[in-house]
Amino acid sequence: MDCPTCEAMVDAYIDGELSATESGAFETALAACPECRRRLDEAKAMSGLLRELPADPAPDLLRAGIERDLRAIAARPRERMRWMAMAASLIVAVSVGWVGGSITGREGTGEEAYVSTYLRVASSDHPVDVASTDRHTVKPWFAGRLDYSPVVHDLTSAGFPLEGGRVDVVGGRKVSVLVYRHNQHRVALSLWPGSGGDTTPAVRERDGFTLAEWRHGGFEMRAVSDVAPAEMTAFAKALDRATGEER
Amino acid sequence: MVDAPQPDAAATARFRAVMLPHLDAAYGFARWLTRDPVQAQDVAQEAMLRALKYFHAFRGEEARPWLLRIVRNTWTDLRTQKGANDQPLDVVEDRAAEGPDPEASALAHDRRRQVAAALAALPAESREILVLREIEDLSYKHIASVLDLPVGTVMSRLARAREKLAVELRGRLGRSVHGLPDV
Numbered sequence: 001m002d003c004p005t006c007e008a009m010v011d012a013y014i015d016g017e018l019s020a021t022e023s024g025a026f027e028t029a030l031a032a033c034p035e036c037r038r039r040l041d042e043a044k045a046m047s048g049l050l051r052e053l054p055a056d057p058a059p060d061l062l063r064a065g066i067e068r069d070l071r072a073i074a075a076r077p078r079e080r081m082r083w084m085a086m087a088a089s090l091i092v093a094v095s096v097g098w099v100g101g102s103i104t105g106r107e108g109t110g111e112e113a114y115v116s117t118y119l120r121v122a123s124s125d126h127p128v129d130v131a132s133t134d135r136h137t138v139k140p141w142f143a144g145r146l147d148y149s150p151v152v153h154d155l156t157s158a159g160f161p162l163e164g165g166r167v168d169v170v171g172g173r174k175v176s177v178l179v180y181r182h183n184q185h186r187v188a189l190s191l192w193p194g195s196g197g198d199t200t201p202a203v204r205e206r207d208g209f210t211l212a213e214w215r216h217g218g219f220e221m222r223a224v225s226d227v228a229p230a231e232m233t234a235f236a237k238a239l240d241r242a243t244g245e246e247r
Numbered sequence: 248m249v250d251a252p253q254p255d256a257a258a259t260a261r262f263r264a265v266m267l268p269h270l271d272a273a274y275g276f277a278r279w280l281t282r283d284p285v286q287a288q289d290v291a292q293e294a295m296l297r298a299l300k301y302f303h304a305f306r307g308e309e310a311r312p313w314l315l316r317i318v319r320n321t322w323t324d325l326r327t328q329k330g331a332n333d334q335p336l337d338v339v340e341d342r343a344a345e346g347p348d349p350e351a352s353a354l355a356h357d358r359r360r361q362v363a364a365a366l367a368a369l370p371a372e373s374r375e376i377l378v379l380r381e382i383e384d385l386s387y388k389h390i391a392s393v394l395d396l397p398v399g400t401v402m403s404r405l406a407r408a409r410e411k412l413a414v415e416l417r418g419r420l421g422r423s424v425h426g427l428p429d430v
Contacts, residue, residue, distance in 0.1 A: 011406045015380065017387050043409050046416065049362045050381035058274035062288045066270065066295050073299065074259040 005029075006036045014043050113170045115209055118188040118224035120168065121179050127186065128164030128179050138165045142176050148193050150176040151219060151243050158238030160187065180235065187225040187235055194220035201236035203229045212236050217243045252303050262302050269311045270295070272383060273318050279378040280322045282367050294321040312389040319375065319393060358420065365415035373408035380405055 006029040012018050013026050030036055121127040130141040135152040142150055145167050154162040160180040168177045170190060180187040194215050201214035201221070210232045212223040221239070225232060254262070273294055277287040298317045305313060366374060379390045390405075391398045 008402075008406075011409065012387075012402055015387065015405070017402070042413055046409060046412055047381055049358070049416070050366065050377065053359060053363055053366075053382065055271065055275055055382070056278055056284075058270045058291065059284070059288060062274060062291055063270065065288075065292050066267075069292070069296055070259050070263060070299070073254055074256040 003033055003036060006033050007039060010036060010039045010043060014040065014047060114188070114190055114211065114222045114224045115207070117168045117170060117177055117190055118186075118209065121166070121177070121186055121188040127166070129166040131164040133162050133164075135162065138162065138178070141165060142167070146174055146176055148176075150178070150191050151217060151246070152178060153239065153242035153246075155180060155235070155238045155242060158234065158241075160235050160238060182225070182227055182231060182235070185225055185227045187223055187227065187232070189239070190222045191219045193218055198240075201233060201240075203232045203236070205229060216240050254299050254302060258302055259299065262299050265305070265310050266295070266298055266302070266314055269314050272311055273314050276315050276318050276375075276378060276383065277322060279366070279374060279382070280319065280371065286325075290318060290322045290325060293325065294318040297321060309389065311383070312385060312393050315379070315383065315385075316393045316395075361419040362416065365412060365419050368415055369408065369411055372404065373411050376401070376405050377408050377412060 006026065009018065009022070009026045013023060018026060030040065130138055132138050132141075133154055133156065135154050139149065139152040142152075142165065150165075152162070152165070156162070160182050163179040163181050163186070165179065166177045167174050168190065169175070173192070175190050175192045178189045178191070180189065195218075196215055198217070199215045201212045203210065203212045205211070208226065210225050210227055210229050212221070212232050212235070214221050214236060216239070221236070223232065223235065225235075227235070252258075270291070274287060274291040277290040277294070278284060281287045281290055294314070294317045297320075298314055301317070366377060369377070376390060376394065379385045379393055385393065387398050387401045387405075390396075390401045394401070396404070
């Protein structure tokens with residue numbers, strides 16, 4: 001081994017980064033090379049000096065500051081939870097309005113309540129109370145739980161398989177919620193009897209969610225999802241078609 | 248842009264168990280980078296907050312190098328923000344010599360003061376790599392990940408840093424220190 005090679009290996013040698021073979025070769029070369037021995041001794045001595053420097057532990061003030069940060073962050077409700085709490089408080093507001101009879105029928109009213117219904121569906125491990133793709137299982141399940149019988153259709157052929165149903169309280173009233181799946185997304189459809197003729201689904205986006213509102217076959221429909229507006233329109237059309245075929 | 252998940256109570260508990268044991272190392276590294284105990288606290292605290300924020304990206308590799316890399320990046324960012332207002336060298340060297348020293352022998356105590364001052368006097372590029380290697384005892388691979396360098400560069404930079412430190416030490420300690428022969 002010539003000296004430049006040997007010299008380049010001094011650091012790797014004392015840092016324990018050489019393989020056993022390389023170390024052996026280096027030690028052999030070292031015997032014939034006083035300059036490299038000198039470098040090695042010096043590097044070892046410096047390493048020893050640096051390693052005996054007393055370590056300065058983290059000051060108590062710093063540790064306390066970090067503890068405070070961590071506690072504050074751990075205590076902070078998750079964004080979604082905070083959102084749901086906000087939505088829950090809005091349900092109360094909506095239910096008060098419902099009693100006064102001033103909320104129903106007004107465009108855009110109570111949509112927070114449906115978003116909150118959707119969030120309960122999307123964030124829950126048990127999004128539905130009755131899990132079934134069979135409408136003949138889901139529809140009877142609502143009997144006795146509601147004072148009306150919702151229309152239930154499986155929309156698998158349109159790309160929206162039925163997952164099941166649940167009952168949610170919206171505006172102080174129990175309503176049926178049907179949950180449909182679309183790829184990795186879910187659509188929460190709240191529906192209850194309404195008066196008046198059919199309307200075209202009004203689809204719009206809000207806070208990253210897609211909302212649809214329409215009336216069909218004597219039912220008020222409110223759908224919320226995180227699908228794209230075009231998919232929401234497709235969903236509403238598929239539902240109307242299925243309802244129309246039944247009549 | 249996808250938002251990073253907000254750290255929640257569970258993530259914070261895991262962070263506490265995995266990262267908090269390395270707070271001394273984080274502060275120690277920040278201390279040598281900033282050469283100032285007050286700035287070191289700022290850097291370490293900000294780095295811990297950032298580490299928690301990025302903790303979702305921690306994949307169970309070695310925690311200490313992962314954290315030290317964040318400390319170094321935090322220091323770089325804060326220094327850029329504030330502008331390079333490094334302390335004058337004599338203040339820095341005095342500061343480096345402060346701190347607890349259990350060594351009773353006056354001679355050994357004085358030697359340590361000189362070694363600390365010599366290390367503090369080195370440029371950041373040499374200082375950081377020597378601290379990671381000799382004080383944090385990291386392997387070349389881990390040093391490479393902290394400093395975001397190829398391993399080959401770590402080796403050559405370390406050799407250069409040792410040469411610089413040798414010059415500083417010889418100037419301070421003279422010939423009296425065994426194992427540090429004259430050139």
